[in-house]
Amino acid sequence: MTQIRPLFKREFLGYFRSPVAYVFLISFLVISVSLAFSRYGNFFKSGTASLETYFLFFPWLFMFIVPAVGMRLWSEEKRAGTVELLFTLPITTLEAVLGKFLAGWAFLTLGILLSFPMALTVAYLGDPDWGVMAATYFGAILMAGAYLGVCALTSALTKNQVISFVLSLAACAVLVFLGLSSFTTTLESILPVGLADVVSNFSFVTHFDAFTKGIVDPKDVIFFLSLIGFTLFLNVVALER
Amino acid sequence: MIAVQGLVKIYGTQRAVDGISFTVQRGEILGFLGPNGAGKSTTMKMITGFIRPDAGTATVGGIDVTADPVGVKRQLGYLPESAPAYPEMTVEEFLGFIAEVRGFRETVEKRARIEHVLTLTHLASVRAQTIETLSKGYKQRVGFAQALIHNPPALVLDEPTDGLDPNQKNEVRTLIKSMASEKAVILSTHILEEVDAICTRVIIIARGRIVADETPAALRARQPGARLDEIFRTLTADNASA
Incomplete structure (x- = not known):
């Protein structure tokens, strides 16, 4: 497992060796902040010293932005042929999967944490509940990991980055839409309520909502962590196939 | 050092590698020859553990x-x-x-390891350049440096002189030769003269099977007076019609 470190380092710094990192971080922050200030976010109108309106859009934003980070993880290696180099080095598939995933996750975490001026703004304007804010950040980071797990998996399935992006987007979209009330109502009309409940339980939105209200429910934490674990397991299987 | 026993790889209905066996000792340089698609790269990928054989075994150092x-x-x-x-990393x-x-x-x-291989492969002048800006010859040397960094007892080189100019080819051959005394080396090539230049043994494969496994001198002796490429053609054509 000590082999994860060099892999993590290469992958993480790799984002910064190309314009990818800067383009990503800047677009992410610009889009997320403008959404909060837009008429859909009502950052000021809401009149509360919280980042709820900022994080409101995260499940939607992640749907597009995490595939942009995750699509290259394996597709690029496969296309460039470096996957042959990587897997003839003394590392196991699991170590490679973990090293890459953790690097991508760390990068996303960096992006999320770089929204700290928003927190400072709120603190300047009012007296926010720091506990709620910490829970929200924690939830956002966990959710980013779950999105990334899905994207890393789809990236391992193809050497084409565009296909990888579209597949990730579709998979993430399903995981978001499952939790929308309009969608669950439709679902309840066809499926038994119990089953519809189970299905909507797989949504990112359902599990993220609690965090934005300051509730860190172990159920939600376990949901995201187990989704990460499951997708990484499939990732290993897909690569060893 | 390297022992291969009955290696088989099947792609669809095609037996890309069909029961290949050989061993390579320390101090030997084994030249792996064959037409394109004969199974050279596939065999090497199985030895290095990149792809799994469908049958047979490969052992390195036991x-x-x-x-x-x-x-x-x-x-x-x-x-x-x-x-x-x-490509985005420097050498x-x-x-x-x-x-x-x-x-x-x-x-x-x-640091010491990096310096050593940089000198060995004459890369010191481009050490701070990103790999995507390098010419083919330099890229090839980076690949070489990467393979040598831990001073391995066994080397597997897939077309090490491919795309190099005659001077660079000569340089790479000299390098391989200089290391060969304490290593087991397998190299694949299209270039028949390379066999004469550095290999101590030749294996010719065609359609996934070994058609010749001998010293370069013995290969020559098959048809005295003929050029190597004529012998190569006879051997690989024989197999095609069989």
């Missing part, structure tokens, strides 16, 4: 590649075909990464 792939990979230096490397960064994965984490030792 370790079975299917049982302990990581153990085999530790002992091998492998130069894949066309020498893939991360030094790339070799640093390989050194770390190969277990040289301490700065002093890592």
